[in-house]
Amino acid sequence: MGDGLQVDSKTALITGITGQDGAYLAEFLLEKGYIVHGIKRRASLFNTDRVDHLYKDPHDPDRRFILHYGDLTDTSNLVRIIQQIRPDEIYNLAAQSHVAVSFESPEYTADADALGTLRILEAIRILGLEKQTRFYQASTSELFGKVQEIPQTEKTPFYPRSPYAAAKLYAYWITVNYREAYGLYACNGILFNHESPLRGETFVTRKITRALARIALGLQDCLYLGNLDAKRDWGHARDFVRMQWMMLQQDEPDDFVIATGTQHSVREFVQKAASELGIGLAWQGEGINETGVVDTVDEKQFTRLNTGLNIRRGAEISGQIKPGKKVVSIDPRYFRPTEVETLLGDPTKARDKLGWEPVISFNELVHEMISYDIELAQRDELCQQAGFPILNHLE
Numbered sequence: 001m002g003d004g005l006q007v008d009s010k011t012a013l014i015t016g017i018t019g020q021d022g023a024y025l026a027e028f029l030l031e032k033g034y035i036v037h038g039i040k041r042r043a044s045l046f047n048t049d050r051v052d053h054l055y056k057d058p059h060d061p062d063r064r065f066i067l068h069y070g071d072l073t074d075t076s077n078l079v080r081i082i083q084q085i086r087p088d089e090i091y092n093l094a095a096q097s098h099v100a101v102s103f104e105s106p107e108y109t110a111d112a113d114a115l116g117t118l119r120i121l122e123a124i125r126i127l128g129l130e131k132q133t134r135f136y137q138a139s140t141s142e143l144f145g146k147v148q149e150i151p152q153t154e155k156t157p158f159y160p161r162s163p164y165a166a167a168k169l170y171a172y173w174i175t176v177n178y179r180e181a182y183g184l185y186a187c188n189g190i191l192f193n194h195e196s197p198l199r200g201e202t203f204v205t206r207k208i209t210r211a212l213a214r215i216a217l218g219l220q221d222c223l224y225l226g227n228l229d230a231k232r233d234w235g236h237a238r239d240f241v242r243m244q245w246m247m248l249q250q251d252e253p254d255d256f257v258i259a260t261g262t263q264h265s266v267r268e269f270v271q272k273a274a275s276e277l278g279i280g281l282a283w284q285g286e287g288i289n290e291t292g293v294v295d296t297v298d299e300k301q302f303t304r305l306n307t308g309l310n311i312r313r314g315a316e317i318s319g320q321i322k323p324g325k326k327v328v329s330i331d332p333r334y335f336r337p338t339e340v341e342t343l344l345g346d347p348t349k350a351r352d353k354l355g356w357e358p359v360i361s362f363n364e365l366v367h368e369m370i371s372y373d374i375e376l377a378q379r380d381e382l383c384q385q386a387g388f389p390i391l392n393h394l395e
Ligand code: NDP
Pocket: 015, 016, 017, 018, 019, 020, 021, 022, 039, 040, 041, 043, 047, 070, 071, 072, 073, 092, 093, 094, 095, 096, 097, 098, 112, 138, 139, 140, 141, 190, 191, 192, 193, 194, 195, 200
């Protein structure tokens, strides 16, 4: 099936619909004509910001976007939801997805990310939906961990380096096993890092764009980071969710590496994001163990942002960052007990078998994220000027 075709009222269930990928995928499937069900967790505050624009009144007879309370750690709840919906496709995106946090909460991460996957596969089997329901598992380049070859393909051996990656390794193999043992249509998308303005604020790319935008407006002093030399293959989430859907439209299920085939270091990401804001950075040193790494330079900055947004008070803004001010520092608490130093994917199989290619470039990705975060920072600035308190999370 070609990428442009409309699908007539298929039903999809997305776990993790309130996350970055869940939001983009839900939008994508609704545009294709799907009825989209999603599982959201009960929280003490609203946690549906990313999908609120898709929300429809439950009394609307035409609504095609339906949320259910649920959790990947609760088998009975998963069985009940899947029994009720009997979906054509399940996209298992829910996970404790933060690698550093997985060292803090390894058991919970295993429960949600590894056993959660098993629970869904078992639900499909117990309910006799093996022939009806196709299953997508959000696998990850973190499986490659301490990389055994560069670039990584579907055949590269795995070497997980975190409780998160170890849990995802189980989820990967149990997906393969249920495909082989019970004939399920089940696929692993081995996705490399993908980002967007909807990326969680504690992942490094969003942390950088958000912090630099706030620093440019004088709302924050400094950006604290860990390993600047880690390298990642960063794509755009919008490109990657398209591929998740494409994988479930094939005649036979299969596993695919999804990546851009290009790589940048965290340091380069900082540099690019800063240049979008017109901030020139002078690095004081190399290596991950120094503290106090970056200066800003360049007086000509800030009259107009490269983002195309007119900064209405250029002169005031330029006053926020003096040449020589340190805007990026290393904080060792962001180092991980075991680090994944370098990831670079080879998406040849996805291109050859599915005709998939990413269309959004690294530069466009950074540009979009900076534009978005500048708008948010400007909103905060207005609140601050009006005397309202603003949140100042730096994590
Ligand atoms: P996010 O962290 O943005 O979203 C995770 C989602 O899972 C959220 O909706 C979260 O709910 C939900 N969730 C977490 N724990 C549970 C649970 N126990 N039960 C039910 N729901 C839960 O992740 P992304 O959207 O970035 O990633 C989607 C998937 O793809 C994840 O599985 C991730 O591990 C994987 N992945 C991501 C990559 C990336 O670069 N983004 C690359 C490769 C794989 P809540 O909103 O309530 O927290």
